[in-house]
Amino acid sequence: MGPVGPDEVPEPVPEEPRRPARAYGGKPAEQRRAERRRRFLEAGVELFGAGPGAYRTASVAALCARAGLSTRQFYEEFRNLEDVLAALHRQVQQAAQTAVVEALAEVAGGTVRERVETAFRAYARVLTAHPHLVRIAFVEVTGVTPELERRRLEARRGWVDLLVAALDEAAERGEIGARDYRLAALGFVGAVNGLLYDWTAGYVDASLDTIVDELMLLFMGLLRPPPPPGPGAPG
Numbered sequence: 001m002g003p004v005g006p007d008e009v010p011e012p013v014p015e016e017p018r019r020p021a022r023a024y025g026g027k028p029a030e031q032r033r034a035e036r037r038r039r040f041l042e043a044g045v046e047l048f049g050a051g052p053g054a055y056r057t058a059s060v061a062a063l064c065a066r067a068g069l070s071t072r073q074f075y076e077e078f079r080n081l082e083d084v085l086a087a088l089h090r091q092v093q094q095a096a097q098t099a100v101v102e103a104l105a106e107v108a109g110g111t112v113r114e115r116v117e118t119a120f121r122a123y124a125r126v127l128t129a130h131p132h133l134v135r136i137a138f139v140e141v142t143g144v145t146p147e148l149e150r151r152r153l154e155a156r157r158g159w160v161d162l163l164v165a166a167l168d169e170a171a172e173r174g175e176i177g178a179r180d181y182r183l184a185a186l187g188f189v190g191a192v193n194g195l196l197y198d199w200t201a202g203y204v205d206a207s208l209d210t211i212v213d214e215l216m217l218l219f220m221g222l223l224r225p226p227p228p229p230g231p232g233a234p235g
Contacts, residue, residue, distance in 0.1 A: 049132020
């Protein structure tokens with residue numbers, strides 16, 4: 001073909017189709033990467049939940065050794081250990097939320113106690129499935145960085161909002177008195193998390209059913225209307 005004249009437009013050269021990522025061992029790149037990420041997260045559960053302050057004494061090298069992967073592969077998935085901790089915290093919260101929503105759907109017509117007890121049992125099953133999960137979700141994640149602390153508090157606020165919504169719905173049905181339940185819900189969520197942690201850490205010698213029964217007694221006590229002000233108290 002001769003040179004292109006000033007008034008001629010060359011025909012576009014078709015692009016070569018991109019080659020798909022190579023598969024090793026019969027597995028596509030996406031699957032291999034998902035498996036690596038899963039192994040890093042599983043190693044994070046074992047490493048970060050091993051004991052008090054375990055996250056703060058962990059290292060990328062130790063995590064990689066436990067996962068059986070290289071540091072190069074780690075930095076292809078995460079920026080640092082905080083990313084792993086944040087991913088684990090998010091994973092636990094999402095799993096618990098899914099379990100609670102599904103449980104509530106099954107007892108939508110039940111009493112307020114039935115609904116809350118069913119939801120709590122679903123929540124507890126997720127968190128107690130592995131003893132390290134409670135430590136990671138409620139202890140190791142606390143105060144690591146301002147960003148992670150913000151996410152932790154947002155997750156707690158989400159559980160409080162869910163409980164307040166359930167109580168407001170019960171009040172509309174006439175099951176309980178109408179009042180602002182937010183402070184009571186915050187206290188109950190804190191009690192649940194603290195007692196579950198103490199139980200999984202071996203500080204409480206009781207069955208999970210006993211823990212649930214005690215927490216339900218506490219919860220039902222929160223539903224009683226506050227006593228009227230005494231003589232001389234402000235209205």
